[in-house]
Amino acid sequence: MAKVSPLKGILYNPSVVENFGDVVSPPYDVISPEYQKTLCERHPNNVVRLILGEPGENSPDHSVFYRAAAKRYRSWLSEKILMQDKEPAFYLSSVTFTVENQSYTRYGIIADVGLEPFEKKIILPHERTSSKVKSDRLMLTKATRANFSPIFSLFSDKGSILSLLEESVSLNNPDISFVDDRGEIQSVWRITDRSIQKQISEIMEDKQLFIADGHHRYETALAYRQWLSENNPAFSENHPANYVLMYLTSIEDPGLVILPAHRLLKGVGKERSDRFLEDAADFFHIHQISFKPSGESAAQAELMGMLKSDTTKNRIGMAIYGHKAVYLLTPKKEALEEGLKDVPHVLKELDVTVLTKIVLMRLLGYEIAELDDEQILSYTSVADDAFHAAFSGKCDMAFLLNATGNDQVRAVAQAGEIMPRKSTFYYPKVFAGLVISSKEETLP
Numbered sequence: 001m002a003k004v005s006p007l008k009g010i011l012y013n014p015s016v017v018e019n020f021g022d023v024v025s026p027p028y029d030v031i032s033p034e035y036q037k038t039l040c041e042r043h044p045n046n047v048v049r050l051i052l053g054e055p056g057e058n059s060p061d062h063s064v065f066y067r068a069a070a071k072r073y074r075s076w077l078s079e080k081i082l083m084q085d086k087e088p089a090f091y092l093s094s095v096t097f098t099v100e101n102q103s104y105t106r107y108g109i110i111a112d113v114g115l116e117p118f119e120k121k122i123i124l125p126h127e128r129t130s131s132k133v134k135s136d137r138l139m140l141t142k143a144t145r146a147n148f149s150p151i152f153s154l155f156s157d158k159g160s161i162l163s164l165l166e167e168s169v170s171l172n173n174p175d176i177s178f179v180d181d182r183g184e185i186q187s188v189w190r191i192t193d194r195s196i197q198k199q200i201s202e203i204m205e206d207k208q209l210f211i212a213d214g215h216h217r218y219e220t221a222l223a224y225r226q227w228l229s230e231n232n233p234a235f236s237e238n239h240p241a242n243y244v245l246m247y248l249t250s251i252e253d254p255g256l257v258i259l260p261a262h263r264l265l266k267g268v269g270k271e272r273s274d275r276f277l278e279d280a281a282d283f284f285h286i287h288q289i290s291f292k293p294s295g296e297s298a299a300q301a302e303l304m305g306m307l308k309s310d311t312t313k314n315r316i317g318m319a320i321y322g323h324k325a326v327y328l329l330t331p332k333k334e335a336l337e338e339g340l341k342d343v344p345h346v347l348k349e350l351d352v353t354v355l356t357k358i359v360l361m362r363l364l365g366y367e368i369a370e371l372d373d374e375q376i377l378s379y380t381s382v383a384d385d386a387f388h389a390a391f392s393g394k395c396d397m398a399f400l401l402n403a404t405g406n407d408q409v410r411a412v413a414q415a416g417e418i419m420p421r422k423s424t425f426y427y428p429k430v431f432a433g434l435v436i437s438s439k440e441e442t443l444p
Helices: 033-042 062-078 131-144 161-168 194-204 215-231 270-280 297-309 333-339 351-363 383-392 406-414
Strands: 010-012 082-084 090-099 102-114 151-155 176-179 185-191 209-213 243-250 257-259 262-265 284-290 316-320 325-331 377-380 397-400 425-427
Touching: 062 082, 062 131, 090 161, 090 194, 102 161, 131 215, 151 215, 151 406, 161 194, 161 243, 185 194, 209 215, 209 406, 215 243, 262 351, 262 383, 270 284, 270 351, 284 297, 297 316, 297 325, 297 383, 297 397, 316 351, 316 383, 325 333, 325 351, 333 351, 377 383, 383 397
Parallel strands: 151 243
Antiparallel strands: 010 082, 090 102, 090 185, 102 243, 151 209, 176 185, 257 425, 262 377, 262 397, 284 325, 316 325, 316 397
16 A cells, blocks of 8 residues: 655745755756756755765765765754745646657656555565665765655556646646756646545555656665664654655656666777677677768668667667777577576566676676676767767767666566666656655654
């Protein structure tokens, strides 16, 4: 039974912060050092100072960052830069954005959701997590006792829960509205009507929730609750640490967009790179598209057209540094079955499984631990950036993928299986700082 509850959210005080776009930020794990600096310079109270710190604070001595984040958070509360709402609310969020010249609007509910172990199959993951990142986020939660970034989760909404909420605020101006760095329009409405809140909580009780983004933060919340229960004699089932801040959107929402997560591989070495095409021919039909005299752009466009023309065959696009061509890899059915014979069927359907198990591990010889190192394997959702990285030598090989589908995410989660890391890139990310949830019984 999913426990989805309204909360007394902590929000930036509009009498102090004129433009919410100045103080919110994307989740910590997609913020580069350069963008971290930009956000800090934008506003002295930008939430990046709470989730990631000021430049240099979170490295090499992380304890400096945790203490500084906790001190800032408590200071901003006492100075009423941040203020807790007086009554519980669900927070209806909308974001209007454009992808490939098409406009979308995605709606979601920001709420507190009861923590459940994955084995109960109420809240389900689809990706593996890194213990190093979870340790970092746990230290931050212990220091601040708050959730600054909602976990992005999905549910099946054939009964149109979100439509009910949209209708309930249709005549009201949003409580928060701003345009973010990408030109996307963000809005938030408080839903304080107790009858609507009760209706939403009751409808959500029989839902399964699928984590789309924020696996580390969810597992951190579980660990924080465990730590608190072992170290706080007053801990009870009513403690707010039994809940985690979550953004819930519908799998059926037409604004739910997944972008591809293209792979950029470094450290391949000339020997492995030179023999790769010969080795890969055992598993793939390889279609070569040579560069035209005018340059690589035409070959690049042709490859992406072929890749997108059929999303059912686990096709993979590829560029190799120093090659005057790009390549389309299409699996040979029998070879693929042999290479993935120990892989559950629901995972064989995924392009990222074929890439990870056959290309990266079997043909190129990488171990899982190496593929978890972003100095070796990094990601981009922009095909042009992936090609540029390979053509310029910023990476040795770039692999271009079609996006994983929402139905595939649900199928993998329901089967209790786990995708390779970064199999999905839900866009846009849910911003940190829109709503903050306290994980202590009384505010300092």
